[in-house]
């Protein structure tokens with residue numbers, strides 16, 4: 001695991017906001033067909049702000065750390081601010097990912113967008 005930053009290891013070992021939100025306002029589920037990893041992000045939205053979010057991820061160390069970091073990044077952000085968070089933002093907050101693991105952070109970006117799309121399709 002030495003190729004991972006301490007931040008990645010921390011978020012993997014102590015994931016923030018893990019779980020589901022049964023009455024979520026938006027749910028985004030994405031998967032990578034190559035590695036088979038899957039990520040779901042749940043959001044609660046009030047007055048255009050993401051007031052709560054949780055994730056469920058079946059995947060590798062980097063996918064779990066990316067999900068955890070992503071929930072921290074989007075909490076209390078407006079929907080527009082959350083949509084601007086890219087996988088590069090996630091990688092940079094995690095102090096880097098090995099090149100072969102960058103696709104794991106892409107799942108996080110896709111899951112945020114899917115959750116917000118789902119929210120918008122309900123209102």
Ligand code: FES
Nearest residue numbers: 035037060063104
């Ligand atoms: Fe595919 Fe991590 S190996 S998401």
